[in-house]
Amino acid sequence: MKALCWHGKNDVRYESVPDPRIEDPKDAIINVSSCAICGSDLHLYDHFIPTMESGDVLGHEFMGEVMEVGSEVKHLKVGDRVVIPFTIACGECEQCRRGNFSVCERSNRNRALGDKMFGHGTAGLFGYSHLTGGYAGGQAEYVRVPFADSTHVKVPDNLTDEQVLFLGDIFPTGWQAVVQCDVQPTDTVAIWGAGPVGQFCVRSAVLLGARQVIVIDNVPERLSMAQAGGAIAINFENESVLERLKELTQGMGPEKCIDAVGLEAHQSGTLDAVYDRIKQATMLETDRPHVLREMIYVCRPAGVLSVPGVYGGLIDKLPIGALMNKGLTVRSGQTHTQRWMKDLLRRIEEGQIDPSFVITHSVGLDQGPGMYQTFRDKQDGCVKVVLKP
Amino acid sequence: MRYRITAPHGQRSLSGADRLARGLGWLSLGLGAYKTLAPHALTRALGLEGQESWVRLSGARELLGGIMTLTDDPTPGLWTRVVGDSADLVLLGSAWSDPHNRKRDTAGKALAALAALTAVDVYCAQAVNRQHAYQAGPTPDYSLRSGFPRPVEEMRGVAGDFETPRDMRHAFPTPPKIAVRELPDRAARAI
Numbered sequence: 001m002k003a004l005c006w007h008g009k010n011d012v013r014y015e016s017v018p019d020p021r022i023e024d025p026k027d028a029i030i031n032v033s034s035c036a037i038c039g040s041d042l043h044l045y046d047h048f049i050p051t052m053e054s055g056d057v058l059g060h061e062f063m064g065e066v067m068e069v070g071s072e073v074k075h076l077k078v079g080d081r082v083v084i085p086f087t088i089a090c091g092e093c094e095q096c097r098r099g100n101f102s103v104c105e106r107s108n109r110n111r112a113l114g115d116k117m118f119g120h121g122t123a124g125l126f127g128y129s130h131l132t133g134g135y136a137g138g139q140a141e142y143v144r145v146p147f148a149d150s151t152h153v154k155v156p157d158n159l160t161d162e163q164v165l166f167l168g169d170i171f172p173t174g175w176q177a178v179v180q181c182d183v184q185p186t187d188t189v190a191i192w193g194a195g196p197v198g199q200f201c202v203r204s205a206v207l208l209g210a211r212q213v214i215v216i217d218n219v220p221e222r223l224s225m226a227q228a229g230g231a232i233a234i235n236f237e238n239e240s241v242l243e244r245l246k247e248l249t250q251g252m253g254p255e256k257c258i259d260a261v262g263l264e265a266h267q268s269g270t271l272d273a274v275y276d277r278i279k280q281a282t283m284l285e286t287d288r289p290h291v292l293r294e295m296i297y298v299c300r301p302a303g304v305l306s307v308p309g310v311y312g313g314l315i316d317k318l319p320i321g322a323l324m325n326k327g328l329t330v331r332s333g334q335t336h337t338q339r340w341m342k343d344l345l346r347r348i349e350e351g352q353i354d355p356s357f358v359i360t361h362s363v364g365l366d367q368g369p370g371m372y373q374t375f376r377d378k379q380d381g382c383v384k385v386v387l388k389p
Numbered sequence: 390m391r392y393r394i395t396a397p398h399g400q401r402s403l404s405g406a407d408r409l410a411r412g413l414g415w416l417s418l419g420l421g422a423y424k425t426l427a428p429h430a431l432t433r434a435l436g437l438e439g440q441e442s443w444v445r446l447s448g449a450r451e452l453l454g455g456i457m458t459l460t461d462d463p464t465p466g467l468w469t470r471v472v473g474d475s476a477d478l479v480l481l482g483s484a485w486s487d488p489h490n491r492k493r494d495t496a497g498k499a500l501a502a503l504a505a506l507t508a509v510d511v512y513c514a515q516a517v518n519r520q521h522a523y524q525a526g527p528t529p530d531y532s533l534r535s536g537f538p539r540p541v542e543e544m545r546g547v548a549g550d551f552e553t554p555r556d557m558r559h560a561f562p563t564p565p566k567i568a569v570r571e572l573p574d575r576a577a578r579a580i
Contacts, residue, residue, distance in 0.1 A: 010407060010461070014400040045402070046461045099554070182559040185546070203536050209546030219524060225531035230541035281460050302561040329560040343551070352547055357536035360529070369402035376461075377521050381529035 002389065003057045003140035004368045009047035012369045017057060020136060020144035025072035028148035030084060034161040035062035035138045037368070037385040038086075038169055039195045040262070040310045042376050044129065048263055048286065049312045051113065051130040060086035060126040061169040062138025063161060075149045082152040083167045084145055085337035088124035088135065091150025102334035107147055108133045122334065139368060141389045153341040156349070162356035162386065163348055166200070170384075171355050172340040174200025174260070177308040178208055179340075180331040181256035188212040188249050190298070191231070192291040193260035194222035196384045197308055199358050201258050202229040207352060210256075214248060216241055218266070221381045225358070236267065245298050253300035262309030263287035272317065279316060286313030296323050307332035358384040365389040406516035410463040413513060417455030417470060424448025435499060436492030437484050447477055464521065467514035474507040 003017045020029055038061050043049050063083040066076050076082070088108075089101040096104050107124035108114055113131050114121025124146065127137015136143065145151050155164045174197050183189060189205040191198050194217035205213045206229065215226040216234045223233035234244050245254060265288045267273035272290055279285035295305050296319050305328055323330070347353060360383045363371060371385045424431060425448035428441040437444070450473045457466025481503060484496035537544045 008403075011401065011403040013402070099556075179551075179553055180557045182553045182557060184559075199536075204548075206537075206541060206545050207548035208551060209549060221528050221531050225534050228532050228535040229537070230535070230545070277460075281456050304559060327561065331557070347548065351538050352544070353536050354538070355536065357534040360531075366400060369400055372402045373521070378524045379522070380526035381531075383531070 001141040002365060003136075004059065004365065004387075005054075006044060006052055006056045006058055007054050010045060010373070012045060012058065012372045014366045014369055017055070017136075017140070020142050022068060022070045023144065024146060025070040026147050026149065027070045028066055028073055028076055028145045028152075029068040030062070030064040030082065030138075030143045030145055031067045032062050032064040032138055032141060032143060032389050034064070034165050035059050035140075035365075035387050035389065036165060036169075037061075037139070037371060037375055037387065039197060040128075041372070043263060043310055043312065045372050045376060046264065049129050049131070049310075050117075051110075051134075053130060053134070056127065056129075056134070057136040057140050058127045059137035059139030060128055061165065062126075062143060063155070063165050063168065064143075067142065069148065073148050076152060076154075081155050081157060083155055083164050083341070084126070084138065084143070084152055085167075085172075085341060086125055086128070086169045087151075087334060087337050088126065088133065088146055089150050089338055090147045091338075096150065099336055099339045101150075101336040101338045110134055125334070139365065139387060141365075150338065153338075153345060155345065159348065160356070162359055162362075163354060164345065165386065166196075166355045166358070167341050167344055167348075169335070169337065170196045170358075171200050171344055172337045173197050173308050173335040174202075175204045175340050175344060176335045177201050177258050177260065177306045178204040178210075178256075181205075181258065181304045181306050183208045183210045183256060185209050186211055187256050188214065188254040189256045189258065190214045190216065190245060190254035190295075191226075191258045191260055192216045192295065193262075193309065194219065194226045194231075194233075195260065196358050198222075198258075198260035199225060199229060199383070200355070201260050201308075202226050202231045203353055206230040207347075212248065214245065214254065219378050222378075222383055225383060229357075241294060242298055249300070253298050253303070255300045255303045257295040257299045257303065257305050259291045259295060259305070259307045259309040261291045263289075263311045263313075265290040275317070285316045287311045287315045289315040289318060293317070293319055296326075296328065299326065299328055301326040302328070304329045304331065308335065310334075359386050361385045363387060404516075404520060406513055406520055407463075409509070409513045410458055410467060410517050413470065413510060414455050414458030414463065414466065417451045417458060417466075421448045421451030421453075421455055424451060434492065435481070435484050435496045436487070436490040437480070437496075440480065443480060447473065447480075450476075462521065464514060464518045467510055467517060470510045471507060471514060474503060474510055477503055478507065 001019050066080040087102045089104040090106040093105040104123035108121045111121035124133030189210045191201045194215045213231045215231040218237040227233050267290045276288040365387045375382045424444050428444035454469040481500040
């Protein structure tokens with residue numbers, strides 16, 4: 001089959017790889033009808049996530065039709081149309097039973113590696129390094145889905161791929177980012193990053209009733225898309241984020257702050273941005289935490305910081321004093337996708353939201369390598385890329 | 390819907406210019422290490438004895454340019470190399486034009502090689518700059534892409550049936566909703 005494979009920093013190739021096969025009775029094989037490039041795939045593309053190996057199949061946002069099921073799969077049959085969450089979950093361990101699917105204790109087959117890196121391993125993920133199991137990803141014609149009974153949501157035929165594809169990652173990720181802020185009708189929610197996850201944070205905050213939603217970015221078309229969804233836009237190239245946020249909150253700061261940027265924060269003209277660039281280039285720091293610093297500084301005391309943006313390693317100069325003394329609550333983590341998929345599917349069916357608004361580019365899988373670069377460099381108005389195998 | 394159908398690249402994301410930039414980055418690191426650690430060997434070979442400090446400085450600049458060229462945005466690193474190449478050309482030019490320099494031939498060959506390398510640096514910097522220009526292309530109008538079936542104000546709070554799970558509720562008490570909502574100014578909110 002054909003797939004997009006990682007071959008090193010900035011080197012993604014469209015090439016032939018062996019077809020997947022059932023390896024465990026709980027597996028299913030999916031014939032992929034649509035997949036997407038996620039913002040967090042760019043961290044792999046730029047090689048900020050360790051333990052990638054040449055030839056790894058990328059992609060963790062995909063859907064399709066069930067082609068084959070293992071002997072112990074009970075809830076899926078050949079022909080079912082499914083969206084696959086990016087987090088592989090066994091559905092049986094203690095964490096899964098608590099609803100903490102992204103830290104499933106059984107799905108990461110390289111758990112020992114995660115134990116060494118993070119103290120405790122996390123769930124297996126599709127196409128996202130050997131730290132998370134080394135599973136082949138979904139930017140391919142076919143995918144093996146382990147623990148298939150608890151790693152899917154069935155979708156009806158009357159909804160298009162474009163309407164439901166993002167149930168596998170960015171929609172639940174934006175949703176959870178806002179849910180873990182416990183939004184109140186009096187709240188201002190400030191969201192750093194108007195990329196695809198940031199866009200879904202905006203819509204989720206509106207649907208969940210936030211009084212005011214603010215988004216911070218420097219890409220005009222992304223800001224206009226966020227404004228269309230109900231956000232007030234701050235372009236950090238043109239105005240001071242701190243001053244504007246103070247002005248919009250009568251000096252008190254936003255109660256809820258969301259980092260939808262992660263480890264590759266772009267910021268021009270600030271001392272800490274230059275500092276982070278140098279430290280990252282000289283391998284003295286793996287991640288650039290400008291957004292975290294800004295959130296801690298600007299958040300209203302006793303507020304909540306929600307971090308759906310991906311971080312991979314170590315950061316420097318985090319203002320822990322401000323974090324502690326202001327009594328801020330920090331909530332983060334990979335998304336417990338399975339926890340939200342069915343509810344969000346219902347909301348799509350009821351017409352509360354049509355997630356396809358975010359798609360700006362739709363191309364064949366063979367054009368995927370070039371789209372990685374277009375997406376990374378934010379060229380051609382690119383916000384979200386859908387690939388068709 | 391109005392998706393763009395583009396086919397800007399082939400089947401590999403790393404272009405020839407990207408690969409060239411990477412090669413120049415590693416070359417820069419190698420040259421930088423050599424100039425920094427063994428300046429005497431270089432000055433002897435080129436008849437530039439007494440210029441070791443300049444060579445070391447040039448080596449440090451090569452190291453910086455190499456590191457910058459190997460980051461995810463190689464363009465500034467490549468232009469740093471071009472500027473450094475220009476300074477080195479001046480130094481080598483003086484060695485080549487010195488009639489008393491017994492190593493004029495070697496200096497001349499080094500000058501020619503560096504001139505060619507400078508041309509490659511300029512070509513590569515321009516190619517990479519064109520290819521990776523941040524936010525290049527048109528700025529599309531996405532102002533109608535709300536994703537909602539009705540105006541935003543009608544959608545605010547539509548998911549009010551959702552109950553925040555216990556494990557994700559705010560750690561600190563929030564003010565009574567009705568009382569605070571009815572108080573518009575800062576003083577009132579602070580109650």
